[in-house]
Amino acid sequence: MKNMENRYLDRLSDLYPTIAAASTEIINLQAILNLPKGTEHFLTDVHGEDEAFSHVLRNGSGAVRSKIEDVFGNTMSVKDKKALATLIYYPKAKMEQVKRTESNMDDWYRVNLYRLIEVSKRAASKYTRSKVRKSLPKDFSYVIEELITEKAEVSDKESYYNEIISTIIRIGRAEEFIAAISELIQRLVVDHLHIVGDIYDRGPGPHLIMDKLLKYHSVDIQWGNHDVVWMGAAAGQLGCIANVIRICARYGNLDIIEDGYGINLLPLATFAMRMYKDDPCTCFKLKGTDRPESDEMQMNLRIHKAISIIQFKVEGQIIERQKGFHLENRALLHKIDYQKGTINLEGKEYKLLDTNFPTIDPKNPYKLTSEEDEIMDRLVHAFVGCEKLQEHMRFLLAKGGLYKVYNNNLLYHGCVPLDAKGNLKEVEIFGKKYRGKALYDVLESYVRKGFFALDPKEREDGKDTMWYIWLHPDSPLFGKNKMATFERYFLAEKETHVEKKNPYYALLENETVVDNIMIEFGLDPKEDTHIVNGHVPVKRKDGESPIKCNGKVMVIDGGFSRAYQKETGIAGYTLVYNSYGLLLVAHEPFESTEAAIKKENDIHSETVVVTRVNERRLVGDTDAGRKLKEQIKDLEWLLASYRNGQIIEKL
Structure with missing residues (x-):
């Protein structure tokens, strides 16, 4: 131990070779501790809305x-x-x-x-x-x-x-x-900027947002489920690739894949136009767009249907392969009566809105046709081989994770899975049980294995875990009992569309539950601590507040995505945490960059003070300050070692 200490001091003396150098650095660090803490900016669920994101970034x-x-x-x-x-x-x-x-x-x-x-x-x-x-x-x-x-x-x-x-x-x-x-x-x-998940999907410019973040001076990212599905696609996971293309098709944003990332969708488009040539694809109309009908739109509808059917097939294969995921109830293609045009769900028969399935073999419904197989193989190579996409995903891996504890705030995108009583729910991951922080940690480790593991089985499990995180009921980034994609496309009955939320969302006003979550992640709820998360839009127009549990929880998804703004009534919440306290900012819809310049229109925002401190917060009160204090302690140790002759100055 003594030898290790001496080696550490010796290394430290390489950086500060004299009494004067060590003393100067102590004085400098002590001065920094007494400066006001820097302003932190929190954004979540920007969902590809590049112009609004860029403006909020510019105006802080x-x-x-x-x-x-x-x-x-x-x-x-x-x-x-x-x-x-x-x-x-x-x-x-x-x-x-x-x-x-x-x-x-x-x-x-x-x-x-x-x-x-x-x-x-x-x-x-x-x-x-x-x-x-x-x-x-x-x-x-x-x-x-x-x-x-x-x-x-x-x-x-x-x-x-x-x-x-x-x-x-x-x-x-x-x-x-x-x-x-x-x-x-x-x-x-x-x-410092915090992105609390969901950079991707719905809006037209997630790749542009990623380009901006790559150049940003100081940022961390808590992955959202829409980010993780893109990460899975970049790793070559078939279910994730199909979901990514389907969502882009659904929102009329295939340009993101083709132009933004240079991935060729022509084989898929050619296949879709041939297989569904005379199919109106009425169940696959675009969402969040009022663009007029056109040849391009017709092609988009057909791509949308073709990739959706492929998605349901490959997801059935994943469910069969990963039995430990326990998602058998979400493999639905074998429950269809292809002659009657009905499906049996939980003992009840429903009439399908669309019964044209030219690529499905009723005897083996999850098997891809040879052409579908070739298309997916090409797409895997395209996603894995796309330099720009891989650069963006490496950035997410380097700057991101599933959660972060920073300056007494706990940041995560979705939820901490709970049971109905508010206890941490125990979840099985590859044969072992986890809950709370440990569940977050093991899932994050598997995401990284999906990119970096040398063992082929671990790497495949890592890739499949990204698909699990995207839609599993026990995933902290999803937090609903099912992803009802099939039902929303094919069934008119609204009760089949319902996705029941994890009890977490109903218990956010329960102080005992919230305090226990904070303790689980190493925070003291008696201090000025907060949970910041997004994922579920806050419907302000219905009187819902983003501030929960007497200010201990902030749910700041207010609808950056234009597709959600009719439901939320606003265009996003952000948080600002400066030396005076914590401010919640509610933004009205952003017209355009052009209007902002020409008319000098800023985003109209309302600011609510969540907490105001009695004494201005200093750098010394922050996580960075704690690290600086440790450095000062080490430097004072080095200084004492110089003065007692244990370490010799390197003049």
Whole structure:
């Protein structure tokens, strides 16, 4: 043990080779501990709505407007504040618009440069100079640092700053500088971003959202069930691939697969057009779109039906292969009477709305035809071989997981499976029983095995686990008794469509249950702790509140997805956790980026204070602060070792 300690100290002395170096770092870290904590931004269930997501990211759920208000208060008109906010969100596009009407651009540049510098000073004030320096855009780092840093040694500060700004304008770099400083403000107002699941499906731009997240300065992601099904597809799991294509077809978003990821769907389209040529496919109409009928739409309907039938077949095969999943009741094709056009479910016979099944062999309904088999084989190679998709999935694996505990908040997408009494439900995974945190941990380990395991059986089990997470009643990311995809397509009877939620959702106002969940994940419910999750849209128009259990739980899926906004009455909730407390922000539907620039329309948002602290929270009160305190302790140990001669300075 003593030898290990000496080796650790020796390694530490490589980083801090002298008493002076160790002392300086202790002072620096101690100073950081006393700065205000950075602002955290929580978003969930963005579901491919790229424009709305991008705007909320740019405005920090009102954080930029708040900074403008702090700086200018009543000294600037509401109109000018809106114009300045729009400039910060969309600097290049806004300047192009201004140039069409503004006669004296030099004056406009000068006024807005001064305004932006003041806002950036305020945004930078809670960080160390070192951290701000690392955030500065490369091309203008020195100049921006000069402008936002007070210079005590300069006697005529006004003249000094005027000269810098005049030079920027004179040499024709004002627009580039404004864009750079606007992006710096966006970067500084949010210190860390949490995505609490479901980046994918329904909306048209999940791949664009992923591209933005890849470049974001600080982010973590809690996987949603729609993310995990894409992960399974990228790993080559047949059920996941079929589900991904079916959902894209259902929402008229096959472009995501073909154009966004460059995956060829022509063999599937050719097959679908031939097999269902004279089939109106009325059960497979698109959802969430009012686009007129067209040849492309007709093809989409047929692809939708073809891939749905393939999905039901391959899912039946998975259920047969993975008997431990206990999903026998969800293999339905063998329960169809193909002559009568009916299906028997739980002892009751139902008439099917569609009885045209040219690819199903009633004697072996789950067997793919040779052509379907070839199509799926090609799709597996395409998904696994798609470089961009694999890059996005590697990012999800690197930055994500099924849950996260961060600064006394427990983040997960769906639920913690419970029994009817509110106890943690015991769930069998590959022959062993798990519940609560252990269930989350084992499922996450199998997701990673699906990508990285060397043992072929473990890798296949990992892939199948991603499909399990997508739709199993005991999956913490699904949390319903069934995924009624077949019933919704083929049966008119609404009672067959019902997906009963796990008792978790009915028990969210039960403080004992919520406290037990927090304890299970290592949190103390007596402290200011919260659970943040999404997954089930909060129907605000029906009077439902996202704040549960006296503020201990926040369900922040408010319907970013346009397909859900009629049900929810809003366009998404976000959370902002800054040094003053926790704020819940409710957003109205986002019109468009074009309208935001042209009309200077921000998303109209309402902010509710969930908690407000008596004393402003500092870095020292956070998880990062705890790590810094450990570093200080180690450095003080190193310092003592230098002074007592145990370690020799490396001069």
